[in-house]
Amino acid sequence: MSIAETSTQDTLREHTTLRLGGPARRFVTAASADELVNTVRDLDADGEPTLLLGGGSNLVVADEGFPGTVVRIASKGWSGTSVEAGQDWDEFVAATVEKGYGGLECLSGIPGAAGATPIQNVGAYGCEISEVLDSIELFDRRTGEVAAVRADELGFAYRTSVLKGTENGVVLRVRFALSEDGLSAPIRYAELARTLGVDVGARVPAREAREAVLALRRGKGMVLDATDHDTWSAGSFFTNPIVDPANVDVVLARIGEVVGGDVRVPRYPAEHGVKLSAAWLIERAGFGKGYRGKTGSVSLSTKHTLALTNRGGASTAELLALAREVRDGVADRFGVVLRPEPLLINCAL
Incomplete structure (x- = not known):
């Protein structure tokens, strides 16, 4: 293989934003798209279990680690609105804003690598990748071929795509369709509109929107900072639940009975139902900001209820125990089941 192999003494805790996860049998690094394709082909031919690792911002890895080879995607750089899969996402967003492009500014400050963004249809502050994606370059592990795949072929939905939960495709590059007038996409998120002092639907200079988003994210502990344990997380741990339209009135009535009053x-609105606020449900199920697990080594963020955080010296088992406590508490109180947003590697909730 034309790859750089690293020490088997590494653990995934050193490569994830949660700073959790045990060892792998081997770590290798692919520094270009070609290296990535060749590496995965060789590992597949050998029947080796493979974990593709970008920024490690959306992974919860078992304390036992991963029984195979971790391939770190280290392809860097961009040209115009096309970016390599291993490129730090926020560096690319900053560069597009600096060059006068608009469309990615509301996705500022999100940790991780660019190649992961279409897989889970990353979204924040009223914008989703599906709305600005042109296409991806994909290595299909089933056929061994590399091909361009259009955005409309990726089956996008809320925080998912046809690529999520499967190992069939490896994203090599991502191409976006962005405006060139230096203005943001229409501001749809009410909190962001208030921060900017504009009406919902307005467009503002992309640079101003980016700065406002970064400020809001920092206030919620959602911009990585090694000194701030609130950022030792995988971002929002639970997705906002989507309730079938036929069940909405029943669910809302139960919530009203539990909480009391005209709540x-x-x-x-969501494509296949009605989306409820997971953070709202979590808080009213008795789990406030800073709520700690039984050992004290993990807690909900002190700034944002949706983030489960490592307070230092935690284990994945402790994090998952807290996640189960929160999930089951919401289900018992409101009858709504929360689903995890991160990928769970060699572990389960």
Whole structure:
């Protein structure tokens, strides 16, 4: 293989934003798209279990680690609106804003690598990757071929795509369709609009929108900072639950009975139902900001209820125990089941 192999003494805790995870049998690094394709082909031919690792921001890895080879995707750089899969996402977003492109500014500050963004249809502050993606270059492990795949072929939905939960495709490059007038996409998120002092739907200079988003994310512990344990997380741990339209009235009635009074449950239209606020449900199920697990080594963020955090010296088992406590507490109180957003590697919730 034309790859750089690293020490088998590494653990995944050193390569994930949660700073959790045990050892792998081997770590290798692919520094270009070609190296990545050749590496995965060789590993597949050998029947070796493979974990593709970008920025490690959306992974929960077992304390036992991964019984195979971890391939670190280290392809860097961009040209115009096309970016290599291993490129740090926020560096690329900053570069597009600096060059006068608009469309990615509301996705500022999200940790991880560019290649992961279409897999889970990353979204924040009223913008999703599906809305600005042109195409990806994909290595299909089933056929051994590399091909361009259009955005409309990726089966995008809320925080998912046809690529999520499968190992069939390896993203090599991502190409975006961005405006060139230096203005943001229409501001759809009410909190961001208030911060910017504009009406929902307005467009502003992309640079201003990016700065506002970064400020909001920092206030919620969602911009990586090694000194701030609130950022030792995988971002939002649970997705906002989507309730079938036929069940919405029943669910809302139960929530109203539990909470009491004429309560207004935050809800938003979704493609296949009504989206409820996971953070709202978590807080009203008795899990406030900073709620600690039984050992004290993990907690909900002190700034953002949706983030489960490592307070230092934690284990994945402790994090998952807290996640189960929160999930089961919401289900018992409101009858709504929360689903994890990160990928769970060699472990389960």
